[in-house]
Amino acid sequence: MSTRKRIAVAGGTGLVGAKVVARLEAAGHDTVALTRRTGVDLTTGDGLEEALRGVDAVVDCTSLESTKPAETTAFFRAVATNLQQAGTAVGVRRIVTLSIVGIDGLGGAPFGHYDGKRAQEEATEAGQVPTAILRATQFHGFAGQLIDWMAKGPVLACPKQPVQTVDVDAVADELVALAVEETTEQRVRVDVAGPEKRMLADLARAIAEARGRRLWVLRVWLPGATARKVRAGALQASADTKIIGGTFDEWLAREYPTR
Ligand SMILES: NC(=O)c1ccc[n+]([C@@H]2O[C@H](COP(=O)([O-])OP(=O)(O)OC[C@H]3O[C@@H](n4cnc5c(N)ncnc54)[C@H](OP(=O)(O)O)[C@@H]3O)[C@@H](O)[C@H]2O)c1
Structure with missing residues (x-):
């Protein structure tokens, strides 16, 4: 094990953040959830320096x-800027940011x-604090989130799009490794994806079935340049992407063991 460290996890109660906190603590590190x-409200930065x-x-x-776009840009920019400013003031060694594979030019x-x-x-x-940006593809459970957000009764209008989903547990492992790593590198970027290309609508059908929900999944074509690029595979792995974790089917069997 590396020496005991104190790591802050912004969003440490969320889907990914809670997994990062659990792994750090299991490895003997101290954690602070922001x-x-x-x-701690990271959009205002109040109390952040103390934390x-x-x-x-x-x-x-x-x-x-x-x-x-305006809402998400204001939110993420404020959070990142406040973490950099407070991190610089107190001498944080590295900021690790979870982002998404292939998003250049999309929006x-x-x-x-x-x-x-x-x-x-x-x-x-x-900012001045050295950074590591981990870009991950959509998680295996992403189609389940789409069902939760967008299904209307028994129908889900699902964008026609290929994906290369990744196991969120493997993504959490990568984030932890970057957080505890001893390095002098200033700007690190790593892309990660799961091992298989699949269609999003097929994953939605599989998750609905595993949940025991009757759902009619319609493949829809969204208009616009971003939708076209996404349909052409913009969000999938490229040649430099590190392949991590198991397949969607392995994740599904673990997530819904009694189906
Ligand atoms: N879903 C995917 O397939 C996927 C794939 C690749 C990357 N990602 C990225 O993964 C990241 C994490 O996603 P997630 O699903 O784990 O998020 P999540 O479950 O929605 O959790 C969000 C976290 O952010 C915190 N938060 C929100 N507003 C805040 C504020 N103003 N100040 C402080 N904390 C705040 C929330 O806590 P409070 O509400 O208590 O503040 C919560 O802990 C996202 O940025 C996403 O882009 C997702």
């Missing part, structure tokens, strides 16, 4: 449920999340 529920005292590295796993509603993620990457790399 979330509104734990008393970061003695912290060695920060992992940014924050998120916002919005498809509006505009309903893909506004990507505008925010690019603003987050830009703002974190504009």
Whole structure:
């Protein structure tokens, strides 16, 4: 094990953040969750410097449920800027940011999340604290999130798009490794993806079935340049992407063991 460190996890109560916190603690590190529920609003930065005292590295796993480019850009930019400013003031050694594979040139509603993620990457790399940006593809459970957000009764209108989903547990392992790593590198970028290319609608059908829900999954063609690039595979792995974790089917069997 590396020496005991104190790591702050922005969004440490969320889907990814909680996994990062659990792994760090299991490895014997101290953690601080930076979330509104734990008393830190990262969009204002109030109280952040105090929370970061003695912290060695920060992992940014924050998120916002919005498809509006202006909202997501303001949110992610503010969070990244505040983490950089407070991190610089107290001598944080590294900020690790979770982002998304292939988002360059993508955005505009309903893909506004990507505008925010690019603003987050830009703002974190504009600061003085050394950074590591881990871009991951969509998680295996992403189609389940789509069902939760977008299904209307028994129908889900699912964008026709190929994906190369990744196991969120493997992504959490990568974030932890970057947070505890001893390095003098200033700007690190790593892309990770799962091992298989699949269609998003097929994953949605499989998750609905595993949940025991009757769902009619319609493949829809969204208009616009971003939708066209996404249909052409923009969000999938490229030649430099590191392949990590198991397949969607392995994840599904683990996530829904009684189906
Ligand atoms: N889903 C995917 O397939 C996928 C793939 C690749 C990358 N990602 C990225 O993964 C990241 C994390 O996603 P997730 O699903 O783990 O998010 P999540 O479950 O929605 O959790 C978001 C976290 O952010 C915190 N938060 C929100 N607003 C905050 C604020 N103003 N101040 C402080 N904390 C705040 C929340 O805590 P409070 O509400 O208590 O503040 C929560 O802990 C996202 O940025 C996303 O882009 C997702």
